[in-house]
């Protein structure tokens with residue numbers, strides 16, 4: 001199906017996923033017809049980018065609420081005046097960044113977030129790009145035999161090892177202190193099908209990720225890890241990724257069920273500040 005766009009322009013940045021949307025000024029207002037086309041492009045391209053937006057935190061929230069209910073992230077430091085907005089911040093003297101490993105947001109929730117709306121407030125002169133990969137294409141790259149096996153599996157996801165006490169004991173999280181917190185709230189565990197039927201496109205997609213997936217249900221961690229590692233490798237093939245170079249005022253809207261993403265940490269000595277709003281999703285079903 002070829003989508004028609006009359007109220008926006010849609011320019012793919014890779015053949016597989018990612019498109020820049022033009023003709024949109026959130027500050028001036030987005031009417032329902034235009035929003036419907038933006039959402040259509042979102043389903044078609046899995047992650048969309050809107051450049052040169054000048055918006056206040058209130059406008060960011062108002063725009064996000066037109067996509068669904070806001071899911072307040074419990075671990076990221078929030079914008080002081082706007083608890084619905086999570087800060088993705090790295091100061092010039094900090095070494096670690098948030099989101100440097102390939103992942104999808106909030107898969108540790110039994111009803112995982114639909115997507116995230118990330119807005120660039122301050123960006124480095126160069127560096128700090130974000131990579132996205134297509135989990136549809138990752139699924140498509142698997143053999144029929146492996147698809148069949150995975151189609152019968154569920155996986156366990158958790159926030160405990162990523163944001164709980166163990167994360168601070170096992171790894172050097174010190175530098176993230178103040179930006180991540182609430183270790184006592186890292187109690188979510190969820191089970192999802194390994195292959196999901198995407199709730200909007202109905203396409204099959206691989207749904208496991210390196211940050212939050214723990215193991216396959218009924219398998220040990222030791223048994224699970226080699227296959228999980230293979231699947232992560234499939235999900236990071238260069239041909240199924242795109243790379244977005246941020247400018248101040250750029251916005252990315254990604255679908256957590258159709259993509260993975262990874263924030264590059266290649267800008268030491270420079271400040272980067274992004275505002276992220278995460279939108280509630282639905283329970284995921286298998287194929």
Ligand code: SIN
Pocket residue numbers: 088098099100105116118129130261262263264274276
């Ligand atoms: C995130 O993982 O949500 C942050 C992505 C980014 O900072 O580019």
